[in-house]
Amino acid sequence: MPAKLMRAHKVVGTKQTLKALEAGRAGLVYIAKDADTHVTNPVKENCERLGVEVVYVDTMAELGRACGIDVGAAVACLLKE
Numbered sequence: 001m002p003a004k005l006m007r008a009h010k011v012v013g014t015k016q017t018l019k020a021l022e023a024g025r026a027g028l029v030y031i032a033k034d035a036d037t038h039v040t041n042p043v044k045e046n047c048e049r050l051g052v053e054v055v056y057v058d059t060m061a062e063l064g065r066a067c068g069i070d071v072g073a074a075v076a077c078l079l080k081e
Contacts, residue, residue, distance in 0.1 A: 005030070006068045009079040014039050017077040021046045027080040028053050032060040035074030043075050 011020050020026040021043070029047050031040050033056050047054050057063045060072030067076050 005066045005076065005078070009081065010067065010076055011079065012064075012067045012069060012073050012076045014043055014075045017043055017075045018046060020077050020079060021050055021052060024050075025079050026050075026052050026077045028055060028078040030055050030057050030063055030066075030076045030078075032057050032063045032072070032074050034059050039074045 011017055017026065017029060021029075026047075029043060029052055031043060031054055044054065046052075057066070060074055063076055064071050064073040067073055
């Protein structure tokens with residue numbers, strides 16, 4: 001997990017990531033492998049449609065820690081500068 005994720009301009013969570021994708025602000029999307037597919041599938045589908053790269057992370061806990069939050073995260077997104 002890149003250390004820059006904690007310091008980068010990002011959004012955490014499915015709703016915020018979907019908003020960033022639709023606004024054209026998403027640069028790279030992280031998805032936790034252990035997250036529920038009904039949560040992550042809309043994000044995956046939008047990434048495929050828009051040509052945004054997806055990086056898979058093993059666990060929600062790992063993704064949450066990398067984002068600097070105390071809870072797990074199913075999805076996170078680095079925003080374009």
